[in-house]
């Protein structure tokens with residue numbers, strides 16, 4: 001059933017809803033059953049350039065950039081109220097585009113409203129600081145100013161959440177922006193632009209251009225009038241965007257992938273470790289940048305833990321977004337499903353032991369969707385393809401360790417550094433290991449929670465910069481030193 005309320009004029013440029021300049025359109029199909037859910041405008045370079053020009057004018061004109069940060073904060077709080085009011089519409093649109101379970105989309109909407117509320121409250125609380133000059137004849141301050149025009153490029157796995165992490169701090173900071181969401185999941189970005197307009201965002205400040213990365217996203221990365229490009233997505237695309245941005249020396253913020261270790265010591269609470277190992281990887285069918293894809297288990301616990309995980313994985317119910325009994329859903333596309341199949345085939349070829357899954361589920365219910373069974377690959381070798389490449393699917397790999405040093409060494413043996421977890425009954429050991437993990441987020445006896453007030457981002461090749469928290473606002477600001485000789 002298509003979204004009745006998403007018309008074809010779905011580009012938002014300079015305060016107007018438009019169709020694509022070159023007439024392009026794209027059909028959006030639900031990954032669970034292939035139904036047509038929307039037909040949206042597919043923008044091109046022309047649309048992207050017009051949107052950048054609109055954002056540039058709105059910034060250079062100066063009214064928005066010099067507006068009260070408290071007022072911008074109030075606007076964000078009004079957006080949060082609209083998101084709460086319209087939660088059901090947003091969640092349904094998100095589930096239709098992604099195929100994710102409605103309850104998960106509803107949960108995401110609560111987080112998205114919380115993100116807008118956090119940056120709404122943060123705006124205006126910290127405009128800079130007075131700096132001691134060491135002289136009674138001079139005063140000095142550092143003040144935070146907007147960066148300017150921001151280009152934002154986001155992925156399909158948490159479509160509106162990743163948008164919110166960029167749009168909310170940009171508005172708090174007084175920037176203008178052009179947003180390009182994933183071409184696969186544009187619906188909630190369209191609804192958000194309506195909410196921003198309703199909340200009072202001036203024309204030109206927020207612009208939306210739908211389209212592909214090479215066509216629209218690349219303009220945001222390379223355009224000289226864009227001051228910051230903020231990207232969330234895969235490592236390889238992140239490298240391309242860095243290269244495209246380099247000639248104009250703009251600020252670049254990257255939130256990339258992860259190959260996240262989940263370290264389980266033999267002294268961990270068994271049931272807790274099993275429950276979290278399962279949600280760590282099988283939530284949203286593993287299409288989570290911080291998914292616990294690598295289970296790293298102490299030797300003596302290995303057999304018992306893996307047997308139980310396999311037993312439970314085989315009972316996970318797969319289904320569409322509106323199936324009440326579903327515990328996990330489809331992958332985003334046939335192309336992505338093939339990538340996951342290829343990853344499993346290569347891993348098995350290099351020696352991984354397939355304990356369960358490794359295939360598409362059978363049955364009429366799954367025929368038109370992109371489903372894959374929860375999969376466990378045991379006895380994978382350190383440094384192998386299986387533990388270095390992100391599958392971004394419902395595939396858990398298992399490695400063994402002997403002692404604490406061994407666990408840390410294995411968990412850090414990756415070019416990624418997004419997130420990791422440690423399960424143990426020994427709080428001192430938990431802290432020691434957490435301090436030694438080279439990952440941007442570490443959970444102890446838990447997996448996946450994050451807070452809008454705590455920074456999120458990657459060490460190593462998982463990214464550059466931070467989203468959320470005070471540093472997440474700082475990405476969208478410049479610091480200016482003003483020194484006066486009295």
Ligand code: NAD
Nearest residue numbers: 154155156181182213214217218233234237255256257289
């Ligand atoms: P992707 O890199 O294929 O695409 C992300 C976005 O980049 C899309 O909007 C796409 O259109 C655009 N894009 C693609 N090629 C481009 C180009 N040449 N120039 C400009 N833009 C381009 O990623 P995806 O498949 O949509 O998302 C999955 C990836 O995102 C995974 O690797 C996942 O780990 C990562 N991710 C990271 C985080 C995080 O917080 N670190 C969060 C979510 C997803």
